[in-house]
Amino acid sequence: MAINVDIMKAYDSVSWGFLLKILQGYGFSNYCFGFYKLSQRLNATVQNGNLELSHTAVKANVDISHTFFADDLLVTCKASIVNARVLSSIFANFGDISGLKISPHKSSIIFSKGVRRKRAVLQLWQCKEECLPLKYLGIPLCSTSIKKAHYVALIDKVKQKVTSWSANLLSITGKVELIRTVITPLCLYWCSVFQIPVTVLNQIQKVCRDFIGEVRRMGKRCIF
Numbered sequence: 001m002a003i004n005v006d007i008m009k010a011y012d013s014v015s016w017g018f019l020l021k022i023l024q025g026y027g028f029s030n031y032c033f034g035f036y037k038l039s040q041r042l043n044a045t046v047q048n049g050n051l052e053l054s055h056t057a058v059k060a061n062v063d064i065s066h067t068f069f070a071d072d073l074l075v076t077c078k079a080s081i082v083n084a085r086v087l088s089s090i091f092a093n094f095g096d097i098s099g100l101k102i103s104p105h106k107s108s109i110i111f112s113k114g115v116r117r118k119r120a121v122l123q124l125w126q127c128k129e130e131c132l133p134l135k136y137l138g139i140p141l142c143s144t145s146i147k148k149a150h151y152v153a154l155i156d157k158v159k160q161k162v163t164s165w166s167a168n169l170l171s172i173t174g175k176v177e178l179i180r181t182v183i184t185p186l187c188l189y190w191c192s193v194f195q196i197p198v199t200v201l202n203q204i205q206k207v208c209r210d211f212i213g214e215v216r217r218m219g220k221r222c223i224f
Helices: 016-026 035-047 055-059 081-098 118-125 148-163 172-191 198-212
Strands: 002-008 066-069 072-076 108-110 134-136 139-141
Touching: 002 134, 016 081, 035 066, 035 081, 081 118, 108 118, 148 172, 148 198, 172 198
Parallel strands: none
Antiparallel strands: 002 072, 002 108, 066 072, 134 139
């Protein structure tokens, strides 16, 4: 079971006094966030045996229960009512201290096949069930190898970026620079996780070439 947790209006609702106490207590700089304390609580819950890891993590001998990036949190554990209650208690306690509350409408739970009592877990958390692939930090998460159909999101993202630029007001050099500074990092981000098929890269190339409008001059040379 994996729970995709969304913190409701994290920046607006966080208790700054809570953050200050965390910074002072641990001696960190002002860049430290209260999520560090939550991460410690989750790790301690796993270590003392109150939260069971997922079967996949146990089989792979990987002691990972959650991942953080800013206010994006993904928690994984064995699908059970007990674990759901333990996590609910942890987040409720964290919310009382920090002011950061879970947004049920934006959070979701992903179950593996054959899991029982899904409805009870969903009712406890008051959130929806979601199926893989799950979009996390802009990247689709799958239990198997990613398929070409999953790269549609990347192609659409490139098209969205390109169509938002005023091509008529830009020189060819300006267009190329935009592609190299915006489209290239986006593609490299995906390449850091997946091996993008050549057919997908060709589609992205075509979008970029159409934006530049210099197909004949560029030939088949890669422009990003």
